[in-house]
Amino acid sequence: MRQIKVVAKKHICKFCKSEMNVSGRAYLANPFCNKCYEDRLESSGAIDLRDNYRLEILNDSYSKIEPIDKNKKFVKTKK
Incomplete structure (x- = not known):
């Protein structure tokens, strides 16, 4: 069996x-x-789907998730 070496380099987060x-x-x-995942969600103005979604089951095993309140924006939780 052949050994594969993955070289990790130092990169800067955008x-x-x-x-x-x-x-x-990667x-x-x-x-x-x-x-910075939660910071990016907050700065982009993403809709907060935590306890704010409606699940609609479509045909052919698909589903659709819609927000109940589209004006509820994501705010980073305090730790």
Whole structure:
């Protein structure tokens, strides 16, 4: 069996400018770190779906999730 070596390089998160150690391919797929996920949701004005969604079952095993209140924006939770 052949050994595969994954080389992790230091990249900079495009949002919070923190350093992250991921491979080049992983950075191309997602140039953001996991630490700033809630900050990115808050700054983009995303709709908060926590306890604010309606699930509609469609045909052919599909479903649709809609917000109940579209004006409820995501706010980062305090830790």
